[in-house]
Amino acid sequence: MTNGITITGLTKRFGAVEAVDDLSFDVPAGRVTGFLGPNGAGKTTTLRMLLGLVEPTAGEALIDGQRYQDLGTPRRVVGAAVEAMSAHPGRRARDHLWVLAAAAGASPERVDEVLDQVGLTDVQHRRVGGFSLGMRQRLGLASALLGDPQYLILDEPANGLDPAGMAWLRGLLRRLATEGCTVLVSSHVLSEVAQTADHVVIVNSGRLRYAGPLADLDADGASLEDAFLRLTTSTS
Numbered sequence: 001m002t003n004g005i006t007i008t009g010l011t012k013r014f015g016a017v018e019a020v021d022d023l024s025f026d027v028p029a030g031r032v033t034g035f036l037g038p039n040g041a042g043k044t045t046t047l048r049m050l051l052g053l054v055e056p057t058a059g060e061a062l063i064d065g066q067r068y069q070d071l072g073t074p075r076r077v078v079g080a081a082v083e084a085m086s087a088h089p090g091r092r093a094r095d096h097l098w099v100l101a102a103a104a105g106a107s108p109e110r111v112d113e114v115l116d117q118v119g120l121t122d123v124q125h126r127r128v129g130g131f132s133l134g135m136r137q138r139l140g141l142a143s144a145l146l147g148d149p150q151y152l153i154l155d156e157p158a159n160g161l162d163p164a165g166m167a168w169l170r171g172l173l174r175r176l177a178t179e180g181c182t183v184l185v186s187s188h189v190l191s192e193v194a195q196t197a198d199h200v201v202i203v204n205s206g207r208l209r210y211a212g213p214l215a216d217l218d219a220d221g222a223s224l225e226d227a228f229l230r231l232t233t234s235t236s
């Protein structure tokens, strides 16, 4: 079993903007953790720091006890789909995954497996530029899964998925967690998170508002939406 993700005092300032402000929380191993917050709360910036794409102003974000950039073979440990990791529009879906598979040390057979896993086998020879948002999301997931990672970090993967796609994504994330994968997933779709996550982290204005089991958050019978609005609209 791995050690999960540990975020300690993580801070990022962009000029005068305090995007992430002294954030500390743990993401337990082998669970699905929902990462929630209003627009501009600092979720994407946090995920980008976790993946070594943005340098923190202060603090650290560790995956299995190490910074992403210090992991020996990061793509085999961590699969990620965050915004701005998009495919070239002129490239065919399958070719896009082949290039990534080579970089991740994954076999060509693994490309077939992940295409099948995300339901893109039938459109694998189409150019990515013609893909719908939902299809691009599935392709992002396929690239994240290529290295058969122990950690999966996804930024808004439900965005653009149709109801069947959402149900599929829920099943996939639950199954991966059952197999021991640690899943951190940001989302605005609270009903999806309520059905998928074991654990929830809520941020507002770059600060932590809640980190803990989903069951504890709505223990008083309030829905996740009630709790979310209470935690993200109060001024304290």
Ligand SMILES: Nc1ncnc2c1ncn2[C@@H]1O[C@H](COP(=O)(O)OP(=O)(O)OP(=O)(O)O)[C@@H](O)[C@H]1O
Pocket: 014, 017, 018, 019, 037, 038, 039, 040, 041, 042, 043, 044, 045, 046
């Ligand atoms: N590269 C950047 N330069 C300047 N400001 C930035 C940059 N990246 C993010 N910000 C600012 O940091 C804050 C947090 O943004 P971030 O994208 O992390 O929030 P978010 O929670 O992911 O939002 P959303 O739910 O809308 O995607 C915002 O005020 C945003 O404008």
